[in-house]
Amino acid sequence: MASKAVLRIAGSFGSGRGRESDYTVHLSVDGGHESRCSLGSIDFDRGFDTVFDRDADEGIRRDAGEVLCRALLGGGLAAQWDRLRGGATRQDPVRVVLDVEPSELRGLPWELMWQHGWWLWNRPELLIRRGTARTVEAGPTELGPLRVLVVIGTPAHDEEFLAEQELAAMSGALESAPARVHLEVLDDPASAAALSDAIDRLRPHILHFIAHGMPRPGIGGPELVFTPTSGEPWSLTADDVPALANHQPRLVVLNACRSAADPADWVGGVARAFLDAGAGAVVSMQADIESDAAVVFSDTFYARLAESSPVDMCVAAARAALARMPVRTGVWALPVLLTCCEPDAVLPVAFRPAADVLRDILRSRPYAELRRFVGRSEERRQAWWAVDAPHASPAAMDRSVLVISGHSQTGHHRTGKTWLAHWCLLTWFLRGHHIVSVDLAGRSGPAGGRPGGGVRNKDWLTVLRMIRDQATSPDQLCPIPKDAFAKFNAELNQLVLGSARTAPNEHRPEVDEGRGFNDEAARADERKAGIFSAFLDALSGAAGAQRLVLALDHTECIMPDSLAGELYEGLIQPVAYGKPPAVRLVIVAREESVSPALRESDAHMIGRVQVGDFRTSELIRLARAYSSRLGYVPDEKVLNFLQSYQETAGEFFAVDLFHTLTPHVPQWLEAANALGVRR
Incomplete structure (x- = not known):
């Protein structure tokens, strides 16, 4: 960035508006001389609070923006501002912070500032935001x-429709790159306590x-209103x-629909309160935003944001997209970005692999x-945190073994x-762990020329060999x-036959000879323990x-006696109790096949997450998310079809x-083919 400028309006504080001469404008560049x-003169009676009304035209907004720009930059700061702006380019923009200290001036639509035939807040060479002159250090x-929490207040029907459209847009934008974002939705929280619990x-x-937002009765300050389906x-x-x-x-992002005549100061009210409470940035809307515009934003x-762009660039990109909408309503100026730290420090979230590695991952199946x-969303959080909680809390205890089981309420095979x-x-x-995925549903390959064990009813030794072979696969x-x-292969070759466990020849790495385990030879249990010890x-x-995370999918393909016997005692139980400490084990199976193998005495050491069918009440929301992931917004025909299905x-x-x-919905099929995904 070429420069950072701070424009600060100081002066008369209080509930009433002072004379323009009571206010001063301060400009500093890169922390230099102020x-x-x-x-300048501002006619507060010109109707600034109506510039975003539906019947207000561009001329009204342009006139208002010219008045605000002339008042702020048309006096003794004009020459310095022109020099600053003249040195800015699209490739090297200037970051500008507008700090409006007097609360009575915060409600003015500064985002409409108009100068020399341009909307300043929508210029690519200027990244303008509201904020505080003093920045705080990033965490x-x-x-x-x-991690993203979307809170829906369940207002009137048309606003609920807006919420669903906006939620689908967020899902498509944030979750199309798997595992980079975790999004949860809190629908119509019954109380502030319920909201608080969800946040914590x-x-x-x-x-x-x-x-929904409105002025507080008798006070005029803004408030977010929640209307739960049950309760007050x-x-x-x-x-x-x-x-x-x-x-x-x-x-914090506040999309609070409200009356266009609402005089409440949202920028200096709820938004500022979140900033003062510790948020790095708050995005709010100056007036009602239509559903199509909310989706675009x-x-x-x-x-x-999912690309890790600084928050001011994200807002600037959204403004530009809103400005390209066919109907000129000034909607691009509705978003207000308020910060107290540098834009690139608002979300200090990182991933261990490099960006090119992430791109390569998403090109490969699965x-x-x-x-x-x-x-x-809840099952994702529970499973992810069971093995690797992202923060320390009394309820967060890393488990070394996690069981993900499935049970369909409708009898379907897949869950x-x-x-x-x-x-x-x-x-x-993405959090820096070594991961290995093993699918036990396939036919086990021959080891040392010995025939494989088929698709199902695999014994414990076949499972160990499959883990080894798939774990080393490119x-x-x-x-x-x-x-x-x-070393494991060397010891395995001896122990399966009944030989004593001896040190392998380190100068001649051995391969598995593929022999079966001889249960008739002496010390069978001791030899099995030796094989598992070498494997661990x-x-x-x-x-x-x-940390190495080993996932075993389709463990229902293991012989029940082997799963509950040798594999439990030699692999599952030791890992559950931290031996070896760097290994984590994830078992994926049908509920009815895995539960009998688990022992109640070890339940406190094993994480459990169960998945089943989706609730039909979620169908439309999930369908919107699915469409959005494909890059397609469902039309009325598709939604009507899904609505009919939901009702029956x-x-x-x-x-x-x-x-x-998907093959029967032309829009989904076309989108899926364009993405090259399997159906």
């Missing part, structure tokens, strides 16, 4: 994913409100914000398919447990070197300084419904 002059960098549970980086309406005011929750999000803003993995496991694996990888995202299992040593050595379906529907329907 120039000052009096604020420590945290590993991703970015997720500890979101971003808190996004879609609610309640409101959140600026006074409530400091004690709202123990956790303070870094970015959220889609563009969050798409840029992770590329995760863009269509919708829903399951999405494999997709959940893949999403978690990718999440852990198809893995993080393949383990083959020589990591050299190999995993521990492969992990090194990293039972309480639940199968998780693969959208994939089943």
Whole structure:
């Protein structure tokens, strides 16, 4: 960036408006000398609060913007401002902070400032935002994913429709790149306590409100109004914000619909309260925003945010997208960005792999398919945090073993447990862990020329060999070197036959001879323990300084006696109790096949997450998210079809419904083909 400028309006404080001469404008560049002059004349009776009315034309907004720009920059600061602006380019823009200290001036639409035939706040060479002249230090960098909590206040029907459209746009923008963002939705919280609990549970980086807003009765200050489907309406005011929750999000977005004649000061009210409470930035709207514009804003803003762009660039991109809408309503000037820290420090979230590695991941299956993995926000959080909680809390206890099980309420074969496991694996990888995914549903390959064990009824030794062979495959995202299992192979060759455990020849790495285990030879249990010990040593050595997460999918393909016997005692139980300490184990299976193998005495050491069918009440929301992931906004015909299906379906529907329907919905099929995804 070429420069950073601060424009600060100081002067008369209080509830009433002073004379223009009571206010001064201060301009400093890059922390240098501060120039000052009096604020120019502003006719407060010209109707600034109506410039965003539906019947207001561009001329009214342009006149208002010219008045504001002349008052701020038309006096003694004009020459300095012109020099500053003249040195700015699209490639090297100037960042400008407008700090409006007098509360009575904050409600003016400064975003409409018009100079020399241009809207200043929509110029690519200027990144203008509101904020404080003094910036606070950014918090420590945290590993991703970015956590987002969307709070929906359930207002009137048309506003609820807006919320669903905006939510779908956010899902498409944020979740199309799997595991980089975790998004949860809180629908119509019944009370401030319910909202507080949700914030403290997720500890979101971003808190996004879609609610109704209005002036407080008899006071005029703004409030967010929530109308839960059950219970009494309640409101959140600026006074409530400091004690709202123990956790303070870094970015707050307030999309609060309200009357266009509402005189409440949102910029200096609720938005400023969140900033004072510890948020790094707040985005709010100056007036009502139509549903199509809200979708454009959220889609563009969050798409840029998902690319790790600074928040002011995200807002600037959203303004530009709004300005390109066919009807000129000044909607591009509605967003107000208020900051107290540098824009690139608002969300200090990072990922361990480099950006090019992330791009390569999303080109390969099965992770590329995760863009269509919708829903399951609570199960995602539970599974992810069971193995690697992103923050310390009394309720967060890392488990070394996690069981992801599936049970369909409608008798369907698929429940999405494999997709959940893949999403978690990718999440852990982005957090710096070594991940290995093993699919036990396939036919086990021959080891040393011995025939494989078929698709089902695999014994414990076949499972160990499949883990080794798949873990060292180049198809893995993080393949383990083959020589990591050299000592294991050497000891295995001896112990399966009944030989004593001896030190292998380190100068001649051995391969598995593929023999079956001889249960008739002496010390069978001791030899099995030796094989598992050597196997765990190999995993521990492969992990090194990293945490190694090993996922075993389709464990229902294991013989029940082997799963509950040798594999439980030799692999699951030791890992559950931290031996070896760097290894984590994820077991993915049908509920009815895995539960009998688990022991109640170890339940406190094993995390459990179960997935099933989707509730039919979620169908339209999930369908919108699915469409958005494909880059398609569903039209009325598709929505009517889904609505008809929803009305005739039972309480639940199968998780693969959208994939089943894709070939029969032309818009979905076309979008899926364009993305090159499997159907």
